[in-house]
Amino acid sequence: MDTAPTSGIERFFRAKEPSQRAARGQHQNRMKTIWNVALATIALAGMSGAAHADLNQVGEVGLPLNPTAQIPQAGGFRLQGNYYDAGRAFGGTIREYSVGGAIRAGQKLPLEVSGNINYSNGAGSNKKTLFGIGAKYLFSRENDPIGVRLAVGAGYGETDGGFLLGNLRNYHAYAVATKSLGQLTQGRVPITGHLGLRYDNYKASGFNGTNRASVYLGAEVPVTPTGEVQVLGEIGTKVIKGGGSPYSAGLRYRPTQQPFGATIGIQRQGVLDNKGRIFIQIGYTFGGR
16 A cells, blocks of 8 residues: 655655656666667677678679678788589589688778689599689778779689580679668667679680679678678679579678688589589688778
């Protein structure tokens, strides 16, 4: 049963209760704001470090198949091991095991230099070692007035074309934009979107070659607030006459503020056949700030 206060002390504390509840509410709101800011800061630190250093199949910073407008941090070097099932050629399935690396050319120069060594366990008993090399220049960042990352690059890569084609050589050039679709201050790592235009020239022994311009888009979607677990996806138009549209979809694990990362998923390069096949990536970033 509620009774009226019988003393001055009781009346004093009863009078203080509404203001105390309001103060507690304000304190809880402040703590919530501090937590969201701290979470966003952790996420930003992760994104500005190794988060932008995952490599594609030829060693460029990007999604599993295509480059993005992201480069290694100053002083950082990304080393990554890959397994790609490249598809079926005449004689059997081609499996590629590669080691790729990307480094920033200087502390202030936003130039990425990349490359890879690719060991192909080709169709039948056809085994060979192939290589790739590339460069990318970052023109703008998201904190610039334009509000988006813009980069251009070019590269050369080799893949196993099977018994009939031998070494399939690819020369490519591209322009790509990358942007965060959201605000870090909301307490979550935002979705990162990519849109690119590329030109590919494929050549091989006994093959007239093919030239083709294509468009691709992709996204990195965080599953956890700090982006430790992400879903990746990309798709593009055909890069070679008679091929399929390249795509990949995967799950990436990258602990916050740690240099280690791993991705597994399916991909279709759209060159040798039109089936989705498995890929695995494991990488580590040395140095950086």
